[in-house]
Amino acid sequence: MDSLRLGVVSTLTRQDLYYSLKSARGLLFLVFFGVFWFWVLWKLSSGNAQHLASPEAGMIMSYIIDPKVASTLFVNHSPTFSAFYYLAMSTVPMFVLFAASDQTANDIGSKYLRFLTPRCNRIEIFIGRFIGAVILVAVSYIIVSLLAAVIAIAVDKNAFSMVIKDAPLVIVSLILYTIPFVALMSLCSVIVGSAGLSALMGISIYVILLVLITVINIKMPAAADTIAYALPNSTKSLFLQLSWGNTISAALAVPVYVLAYGFMGWTIFSKRDI
Amino acid sequence: MTDSIITTQKLAKSFGDQWALYGIDLSVNKGQTTGLVGPNGAGKTTLFSLLCGFLKPTKGSIKILGHDPDDASLRGRISILPQDAILLKAIPVGKQLSMLAELQGFNRKQALAESQRVLKMVDLATSAHKNADQLSHGMLKRIAIAQAFIGSPELILLDEPTAGLDPSTTDNIKSVIRSLSGSTSIIISSHNLEVIEDLCQQVIILKKGRLHSHEKISDMTARTMALTFRLESDPDTNIKDIFAGLDMVTEVKLGKQGQHRLVVCFKEEAGQLAEIEILKCLAQANIPYREMIRGERLQETVADRLD
Numbered sequence: 001m002d003s004l005r006l007g008v009v010s011t012l013t014r015q016d017l018y019y020s021l022k023s024a025r026g027l028l029f030l031v032f033f034g035v036f037w038f039w040v041l042w043k044l045s046s047g048n049a050q051h052l053a054s055p056e057a058g059m060i061m062s063y064i065i066d067p068k069v070a071s072t073l074f075v076n077h078s079p080t081f082s083a084f085y086y087l088a089m090s091t092v093p094m095f096v097l098f099a100a101s102d103q104t105a106n107d108i109g110s111k112y113l114r115f116l117t118p119r120c121n122r123i124e125i126f127i128g129r130f131i132g133a134v135i136l137v138a139v140s141y142i143i144v145s146l147l148a149a150v151i152a153i154a155v156d157k158n159a160f161s162m163v164i165k166d167a168p169l170v171i172v173s174l175i176l177y178t179i180p181f182v183a184l185m186s187l188c189s190v191i192v193g194s195a196g197l198s199a200l201m202g203i204s205i206y207v208i209l210l211v212l213i214t215v216i217n218i219k220m221p222a223a224a225d226t227i228a229y230a231l232p233n234s235t236k237s238l239f240l241q242l243s244w245g246n247t248i249s250a251a252l253a254v255p256v257y258v259l260a261y262g263f264m265g266w267t268i269f270s271k272r273d274i
Numbered sequence: 275m276t277d278s279i280i281t282t283q284k285l286a287k288s289f290g291d292q293w294a295l296y297g298i299d300l301s302v303n304k305g306q307t308t309g310l311v312g313p314n315g316a317g318k319t320t321l322f323s324l325l326c327g328f329l330k331p332t333k334g335s336i337k338i339l340g341h342d343p344d345d346a347s348l349r350g351r352i353s354i355l356p357q358d359a360i361l362l363k364a365i366p367v368g369k370q371l372s373m374l375a376e377l378q379g380f381n382r383k384q385a386l387a388e389s390q391r392v393l394k395m396v397d398l399a400t401s402a403h404k405n406a407d408q409l410s411h412g413m414l415k416r417i418a419i420a421q422a423f424i425g426s427p428e429l430i431l432l433d434e435p436t437a438g439l440d441p442s443t444t445d446n447i448k449s450v451i452r453s454l455s456g457s458t459s460i461i462i463s464s465h466n467l468e469v470i471e472d473l474c475q476q477v478i479i480l481k482k483g484r485l486h487s488h489e490k491i492s493d494m495t496a497r498t499m500a501l502t503f504r505l506e507s508d509p510d511t512n513i514k515d516i517f518a519g520l521d522m523v524t525e526v527k528l529g530k531q532g533q534h535r536l537v538v539c540f541k542e543e544a545g546q547l548a549e550i551e552i553l554k555c556l557a558q559a560n561i562p563y564r565e566m567i568r569g570e571r572l573q574e575t576v577a578d579r580l581d
Contacts, residue, residue: 112362114354118326
């Protein structure tokens with residue numbers, strides 16, 4: 001019977017984060033993430049995002065995203081910070097599926113888990129790795145959000161109080177939005193024996209479901225809406241409203257995803273040969 | 275209260291339709307060093323993996339120190355040198371050992387001291403700061419052995435502890451294992467039967483996934499009441515006749531073709547006189563030999579049984 005010792009989970013989480021900063025896969029994510037956001041923030045620092053607040057840009061944006069969301073984001077909030085937020089939300093699947101792909105996968109493949117399991121319970125490893133991945137992703141988004149906030153304050157006129165007010169909401173929303181993706185990857189990474197395969201599996205599941213939903217939506221929109229809840233991004237439209245009320249509503253779905261993906265992952269991990 | 279540290283009943287494990295282990299009933303006593311031998315594919319590593327909870331049994335039950343292998347109360351009380359597990363490449367090995375020690379309940383300072391202690395045991399204290407990819411295969415094996423000693427567990431399972439080690443390092447590892455025997459229950463899986471014979475009191479023999487035998491090594495080999503010769507060539511079957519005049523000779527065994535082996539057993543009371551007389555007989559029959567040892571070797575005894 002497995003039992004959960006919080007001290008061991010904490011130690012495993014700390015060690016996982018330490019390893020993430022030392023290992024090739026951790027550094028690869030951080031470099032990829034860093035280079036992408038350095039480039040985006042560099043572009044945003046030119047102030048071009050302010051044009052998104054104009055009616056013409058709003059009309060164009062409404063072709064890409066929901067007009068109401070476009071208006072909320074770019075007219076009622078700092079356009080530079082909103083542009084960052086929209087881009088961040090849109091790229092969460094790409095980065096998180098990559099960053100959280102190796103919770104247990106490589107250790108299954110290399111059999112490193114055989115050094116751990118005589119010392120800690122499988123549930124402790126499973127939860128410790130999940131929390132480690134959540135913290136890594138969360139810290140990455142906190143840092144990049146703070147940088148974006150500084151740039152928005154510097155670039156957008158009279159945006160100081162708006163950005164200061166929005167920054168906590170943006171950070172909380174981004175972190176909450178990433179958690180179901182990390183949970184999905186905790187499921188993928190217990191099935192395969194390498195981080196690469198785990199990432200591939202996560203991306204495949206995500207893309208296949210997206211295509212399936214799009215196809216079903218043509219004939220049966222109601223069924224497509226229901227199936228869409230299987231994807232971890234179903235709360236995206238709520239988070240994009242950028243209001244505490246909608247964020248809290250969306251946050252209520254996060255534990256459901258974590259429990260659903262986590263339960264499936266744990267069921268496999270607890271029974272599988274390692 | 276039982277003295278048994280490991281008990282298995284009707285233990286079986288299959289991979290697909292292939293049974294790696296079947297019907298294993300075992301009872302291993304506390305405080306003993308036990309060898310686990312058998313040819314490749316006999317199920318030694320599978321048995322270790324089942325005992326540590328890496329694999330789940332298909333049938334049967336396992337009790338380690340009175341608990342199921344997954345029981346939380348076993349954490350830190352058993353350890354293993356896994357045969358094919360790989361250490362993390364990006365972290366110094368000393369740090370890795372202290373990380374593992376922390377998982378056994380040591381605080382950071384104690385864990386560091388514990389990692390240094392076990393590294394000293396395998397004579398690698400100076401390599402603590404090196405990453406795994408900077409160390410040779412033999413050094414990595416010693417690091418992996420060191421991790422099995424962290425926290426002085428009650429039961430240590432060592433899967434091929436001397437494979438890939440040079441003779442001098444093998445002696446060092448044997449000496450460490452010997453120093454732990456008595457206070458710790460140790461099970462050693464190895465193809466090197468000299469190591470098993472040297473360190474173990476009992477031996478478990480697996481063959482094709484089944485338990486062939488489990489007995490004391492002293493019962494399997496006559497350690498003092500026999501001479502084993504390696505001859506220049508295979509002896510004739512009538513070589514037994516040259517000892518016909520010696521009442522003290524109780525049995526003459528010949529090795530299989532190609533082994534060039536001759537074992538002459540004698541009565542205990544005859545002592546050294548028997549050894550001299552047996553050597554005289556060989557000399558008179560003009561039978562040269564390359565090597566002579568007192569007693570029988572486990573290697574030949576096990577090989578005979580497994581054929």
